[in-house]
Structure formats: structure tokens, C-alpha cells
Amino acid sequence: MIEWSEQHLMIRDAIRKFVEAEIKPRLQEFEHGDTPPYDVLRNMMRTFGIDEVARQRFAHQIAKDKARPAGARRALTDAHERREGNDGAAMALIPIIELCRYCPGMVTAMGVSVGLTAAAIMSKGTVAQKERWALPLLTMETIGAWAITEPGSGSDAFGGMKATARRDGNGSYLLNGNKTFITNGPYADTIVFICKLDDGASDAKHRKILSFILDRGMPGLVQSKPLRKMGMHSSPTGELFLEDVRVGLDRLIGETEDIPARSGAKDTFSIERSGVAAMALGMVEQCLALCVDYARTRVAFGRPIGEFQLIQLKLAKMEVARMNIQNIIFRQIELAQLGKSISFAEASAVKLYTAQATMEVCLEAVQLFGGNGYMAEYQVEQLCRDAKVLQIYAGTDEIQVSQIARNLLAGGA
Numbered sequence: 001m002i003e004w005s006e007q008h009l010m011i012r013d014a015i016r017k018f019v020e021a022e023i024k025p026r027l028q029e030f031e032h033g034d035t036p037p038y039d040v041l042r043n044m045m046r047t048f049g050i051d052e053v054a055r056q057r058f059a060h061q062i063a064k065d066k067a068r069p070a071g072a073r074r075a076l077t078d079a080h081e082r083r084e085g086n087d088g089a090a091m092a093l094i095p096i097i098e099l100c101r102y103c104p105g106m107v108t109a110m111g112v113s114v115g116l117t118a119a120a121i122m123s124k125g126t127v128a129q130k131e132r133w134a135l136p137l138l139t140m141e142t143i144g145a146w147a148i149t150e151p152g153s154g155s156d157a158f159g160g161m162k163a164t165a166r167r168d169g170n171g172s173y174l175l176n177g178n179k180t181f182i183t184n185g186p187y188a189d190t191i192v193f194i195c196k197l198d199d200g201a202s203d204a205k206h207r208k209i210l211s212f213i214l215d216r217g218m219p220g221l222v223q224s225k226p227l228r229k230m231g232m233h234s235s236p237t238g239e240l241f242l243e244d245v246r247v248g249l250d251r252l253i254g255e256t257e258d259i260p261a262r263s264g265a266k267d268t269f270s271i272e273r274s275g276v277a278a279m280a281l282g283m284v285e286q287c288l289a290l291c292v293d294y295a296r297t298r299v300a301f302g303r304p305i306g307e308f309q310l311i312q313l314k315l316a317k318m319e320v321a322r323m324n325i326q327n328i329i330f331r332q333i334e335l336a337q338l339g340k341s342i343s344f345a346e347a348s349a350v351k352l353y354t355a356q357a358t359m360e361v362c363l364e365a366v367q368l369f370g371g372n373g374y375m376a377e378y379q380v381e382q383l384c385r386d387a388k389v390l391q392i393y394a395g396t397d398e399i400q401v402s403q404i405a406r407n408l409l410a411g412g413a
Contacts, residue, residue: 100282105235117144185238231385
């Protein structure tokens with residue numbers, strides 16, 4: 001794929017009009033108020049039939065699952081399902097790009113609910129679990145959270161994990177632990193809670209990783225108020241506290257302790273990392289558009305600043321970054337059309353490059369705007385704050401470097 005098709009551009013323009021009509025006028029409300037983003041996201045899904053497409057794909061997948069021989073497990077993740085068909089990937093990425101021109105946080109909130117939380121259930125859950133919890137997540141009827149990070153773990157998600165599940169007889173478990181930096185945590189209706197099995201015997205470092213599905217309001221589960229953050233204000237982030245939360249086997253994803261949860265989490269990280277490219281493109285495109293307009297109209301020393309070579313250099317570097325990120329997205333779309341997906345190492349490389357490039361573009365945009373760029377009135381200030389987290393969540397830049405290098409040293413392409 002070397003360019004967007006006419007159909008892509010028509011859909012892009014329609015979504016752009018929606019964003020500029022429904023989100024742009026309320027940007028300050030989402031950024032500096034306490035308004036959750038979910039209603040406007042549901043409205044967008046209804047307006048463009050995204051929720052109905054999700055229902056159809058879900059019904060198709062459930063029919064396939066029920067037709068499988070007993071004991072056969074589905075290997076595809078929800079990300080693969082979203083990318084089925086000749087144009088599924090492009091249609092999934094275009095709304096992300098357009099939302100990120102104004103509210104990248106909304107994409108994070110939507111992606112964790114519709115993507116990560118639903119993916120964890122769709123990839124490893126039983127048919128009953130999918131029918132009970134996944135469809136409402138895929139249509140955003142309910143809000144989901146994927147809870148892995150803990151206060152003391154950071155990048156060492158599994159090694160530093162202290163949250164536990166202890167068997168309590170009759171197929172039930174008691175869950176305990178604290179999760180932090182959880183997207184949608186304050187408002188989540190459905191939570192995928194990842195923890196270690198406390199079997200009282202094995203070394204904590206080598207204990208099984210289990211994933212449970214929790215509902216808001218369960219006894220012993222406390223969801224904090226939204227945390228105050230540097231950026232991504234339209235994406236509510238919070239903490240979860242669990243004290244002796246009792247769950248049955250029906251809430252253990254896959255209803256067995258033998259599900260390889262570590263590999264499932266790795267798949268989820270791969271989805272999240274590769275998705276950063278679409279977020280990056282929207283933010284870079286908007287920064288570039290704002291900077292070009294400002295360079296044409298801002299006058300200094302008697303002429304538009306766009307006539308100065310140092311300003312032209314900034315604009316040229318932004319355009320190079322935009323082209324590179326767009327080409328990465330085109331590669332992702334073309335692979336999906338071939339029924340393939342990028343590897344875990346390549347997803348890490350995509351995230352590393354696009355996150356760093358976006359941060360550089362946003363910083364240059366603030367610099368180009370000068371004092372105005374430092375003011376909240378000008379959007380480049382917000383985009384710069386929002387961009388920083390792309391280098392942190394779903395694995396820091398340093399973790400991406402490690403993953404890429406390990407793959408190379410192991411003989412990976």
C-alpha cells in the first residue's frame with residue numbers, strides 16, 4: 001500500500017467532520033474538566049456503524065467457536081479479528097488517527113476498553129465468558145480496564161507482581177492486590193485482573209499467572225478517583241484495590257489454570273505497541289498543520305516566520321516524520337490484507353520510533369510557536385503533554401530497545 005484510497009479519504013473526512021463538530025468545541029471540557037469521554041465515543045461508534053460491525057463480527061466469531069471440536073482453542077487474538085477482510089485494518093486505524101488530532105486520550109480510553117480488555121477475553125476466554133462480557137465491551141456498552149501494572153512493578157510487570165489469587169475450595173479464589181496507572185480504572189464496568197497464583201508452595205517468581213474478570217461493585221473491590229496527570233486528560237486513569245475479592249471458576253479466563261497468561265499478555269502488549277503508530281500519525285499531522293498555518297501568518301522582523309530557514313528546517317523534519325509514520329501504518333495495513341501481523345519485536349520497533357518521533361515533533365512545534373506554544377490556548381501545548389506518555393506506557397523506550405536487541409541477538413530478522 002502506497003497511499004490512501006478514495007474510500008479511505010471519504011471516511012477520513014467524515015470522521016474528521018464529526019471530531020471537529022462533536023469534540024473540538026468541548027476540548028477544554030475534556031482536557032481541564034472531569035467529563036469522562038465515553039458518551040461521545042459511543043456516539044461516534046453509533047454514527048459510523050462501528051458498534052454494529054462489532055456485533056456482526058462477534059456473532060460470526062462465536063458461531064465459529066461453537067463449531068470447533070470440544071477442547072480446540074482459538075489462537076487468533078481480537079486484533080486479528082478486527083483486521084479480517086481486505087480493508088478492516090484501515091477502517092480501524094482511520095478513526096484513531098482522526099481522534100488523535102484533538103484528543104489522544106480518548107483513543108487510549110477506547111483502545112483499552114474495546115481493544116485490550118475485550119482482546120484478553122476473546123483470545124483466551126470460553127464461549128460463555130465471551131458472550132457474557134466481551135460483546136458489551138466491543139460496542140462500548142460497558143467500559144473495560146486491563147489491570148497488570150502495580151506500584152512496585154513498573155516495567156517488570158511479572159517479576160514484580162504481588163497481586164495474588166488463592167484457592168479457597170469449591171473452585172473459588174480469593175483475590176488480593178493493588179493495581180495502579182489503570183486506564184479506565186475509575187469508571188470500568190469490567191476489569192481483567194492479572195495476578196499470580198498463590199499455591200503456598202512454589203517460588204513466587206515462578207508461579208502461574210492467572211487472569212480474572214471482575215465487575216464493578218464486587219465486595220472487596222475499590223476503584224479510585226481519577227489520578228491527576230501530565231497529559232492524556234481525556235483518558236481517566238486510576239488505581240484498583242482488592243481485598244479478599246471472592247470469585248468463582250467462571251471468572252477465571254478460560255476456566256482453567258493452564259491458560260498461558262504470560263503469552264496472552266505479550267500478545268496484548270503487541271497490540272498496544274503497534275497501535276501507537278496510528279496515534280502518533282494523528283498527533284504529528286495536527287502539529288504540522290498548526291505549525292504550517294502559524295508559519296504563514298506569524299510575522300517577525302517584518303515578514304512571515306516561514307520565510308526563515310530555521311523555521312523551514314523544523315517544518316521539513318516534521319514532514320519527514322509524518323511520512324515515515326504513515327508508511328509504517330501502510331505496512332501494517334498491507335500485512336493485515338495478507339492475513340499477517342507484525343512480530344512482537346517489530347511492534348516494539350514501531351512503538352520506539354513513532355513515540356520518539358512524535359515527542360520530537362511536538363517539542364519542535366512548541367518551539368516554533370515560541371511563547372504562544374507554552375500557553376494552553378494553543379493546542380501544541382496539549383499535544384506535547386499528551387505525546388510524552390507514548391514513550392512510557394505499553395513498555396518504556398528502554399524496554400523497547402531491550403526487546404529489539406534481544407530479538408536481533410537471537411537471530412531474528
